[in-house]
Amino acid sequence: MTEPRQLIDGVILIYGTHEMSISALLLLLAILAAFGFFIGRQKIHLQYKKQSNKARINTLPKYFGYVAGLAALIPALILLLVLEVAETPWINHQISQEISSAQLPSGDDLDLFLNDIKNASTESQIAALSDEKQIIHGHYQRIVKTTQWAKTAVVLALSVLLGLWSLKKINTATRARYLFEKTIEWLLLAAASIAIMTTVGIVFSVFFESMRFFGDIPVVDFMFGTEWSPQTAIRADQVGSSASFGAIPLFVGTMLISFIALLVSVPLGLMSAIYLSEYANRSVRAVAKPVLEILAGIPTVVYGFFAALTVAPFIRDFGESLGLSVASESALAAGLVMGIMIIPFVSSLADDVMSAVPQSLREGSLGLGATRSETIIKVLIPAALPGIVGGVLLAASRAIGETMIVVMAAGLAANLTVNPLEAVTTVTVQIVTLLTGDQEFDSAKTLAAFALGLMLFVTTLVLNMIALYVVRKYREQYE
Template sequence: MSISALIFLLLILAGFTYFIGRQKIYTQYQQTALPQGKRILTLPKYFGYVAALWSLLPALIVLIVIELVHEPLVNQQVSSYMSANGIETAGDFDLYLNGIKNIDTSQLDSVEPSQLAVFEKYTSLNNIANTARSLIVLAIALLMAIFALKKIKIDTPARRIFEKIIEIILLLAASIAIMTTVGIVLSVLFESMSFFGEVPIADFMFGTEWSPQTAIRSDQVGSSAAFGAVPLFIGTMLISFIALFVSVPLGLFSAIFLSEYASARFRAIAKPVLEILAGIPTVVYGFFAALTVAPFIRDLGESLGLSVASESALAAGLVMGIMIIPFVSSLADDVISAVPNAMREGSLGLGATKSETIVKVLIPAALPGIVGGVLLAASRAIGETMIVVMAAGLAANLTVNPLEAVTTVTVQIVTLLTGDQEFDSAKTMAAFALGLMLFITTLVLNVIALHVVRKYREQYE
């Protein structure tokens, strides 16, 4: 039985348990005479909820545990079978077993006898494990449903139990998000430490040449790689600065106009149209940058006597700035509109003009939200890949000239991890080191933004 079908049966059983539990308590309420002046404090539905959760949650937990140990146990049994029958793999066992799993059942005649025997053994073990999994999970769900229906009574604090179970579920959900973040950080950190064991951290942090190509043998060309990340971070900051230089003024001015000057009819049309920019795929922006903006900038520069590369940081930054305008505009519009009208009316009542009220009252009061929008836009710009690949290129040039080709950290991470690479090579592990540095950069931006938000929030609360 498939996982989806098994979960569907568990949900049906839980629903059935809910109705039985609710009906049981409802019948007991009708048969029990309440003392004078007392009333029912717990509705029958809460008893049904508790019974359904007792039936569903333990079965789901057991299902998750079985899924975690299912494949390793089957692989171990297959390995033991191969050892007992003298079947050897030509290479790595995991790769061999993956090939066995991908055998087309319609072409079994062309499979080698040894592989066919392993395939039949694996299929047999997998079918047995799936059947056992379904029987165990359904049996636990049924037993827990019977147990819950017998235990619930009128005096059971069903509502309190239900609220506690929901609280635990929400806590687990929050814990999963936190543990996922911790896991990502630790995995990147460990791989980065392995990289820094081969490449000195000073060479990585302060090196000015990036050429991660390595060779298999020492006598091959390219065996001496350079991992200086300075050109990558300079390129990232250059393109992000251009993008923010475009998006922050345009987004903030758009938000001010929509919230303070535009009519309700114009706002209802303009704001959705503006936010459509956030829904356009980045590859479309990349095509627009490579086919329209970059040639226009190159032709314009040549007409002015300037040397402009076919792939320039300026083209990528301009298009990226257009893409992230909605991130700034939408959040800034919301926070400016949320400023209490009493502050507007007080400023206007003291004789300030509308523009003075916006500059001296509304913008400072809404600054925490505006900083949040700018930070979101900055993170979006730093993490963008497709536009840079198509409009700025892959050349790791150490320059701050926006008319030249540059590359970014994210583009190099994708390049390093693309294709068949040795996972323990310095070239591959360099991607994790770049990811760690990018994580630290965004963390610093968050700390700065948090400081600004707290400073102005204290003034206006």
């Protein structure tokens, strides 16, 4: 294992000079905060000593230290974060100010042009740039350096100023513990808000790139077009050939595979949950539950490997022995394996909702002379139906978003078919295919992946929202 020291070196190395200042800056801030803590604590400690009335319970001196330390740390960190976000746009702005517009391409191409310059960090890379770009590279380096220095100076100044100010302000009458605890509470809130920021980040990333895509390709062509062949749109002048980006075959393929997966997982998952909760004795449960848990814990890439190398050939050979022509990357193989993968998911959701049905309903039915299966089919399942529907929706969302199994076992060709023996492709497969090549980030091909991502996100979001709502309402009913 690598030592921590090496780790830090690694960080500094890979980030190069640009990020080294960040690490150093963070370290400096930490030192300043520590100073604030010790001085603040000492100050109050001495003041306490002078007080004659020793019996009175005071706030511990360390809380005053915390207050001073946090004052030196938190605002500076926030400022640093803001500056980091603003840095790239600022540098871009500066560089386009300095260089006459004649030298620069316009619009989207500007980003590309600048990217070349920014990405050149080693000497050989710089040497490989055109002369014009080398000059701009010089400008760029200078601007970056100035910005870095300015950033560092502002952040450190804020830290020192606030640290000193708080040290001067605190005295034994300060409600230090209250201040400290309020600050911590705000930090905790900030941590909780990361969930929101993540959602915003997702929406931001898929939405804006998609909008750029829809600027080139009309939404209608994308949503309702029946031909998908992004490979033809490599050259810029072909971007407009809108027939290439019709996503219907992908939607149909995704639905076909998901449908097969649900066909497998819903009955099997439901029945195993019912068997385990209503019939099985302790020892059977003790064996079966871990089996399901292991099944749930197997990485999807392993399922994909199994689907592609074992199940798909098996189905093809089996189909051929029956005289059927089966594609070697049939939707059936991917769907079946995905279905097995989702069994534990369905089963645990079903288990949850079934066990939320009050015991009294079971007894009521059994007390009337119903058999167990009659009780389950006629009372428990109808009673648990909203919960089960919610679970199925969540499973559907899982199946639609599943990536690795289909990447490995489903095809790339966008056939518009509902025949499970043929190869189809899915939204996730295309996202991976479009984004793992070495293409430019701004090409319509790449942006198409984000448009697909938007579809995927919206679809699963809607499914999840409905499912979570239904399940919550269902639970409230029996609480």
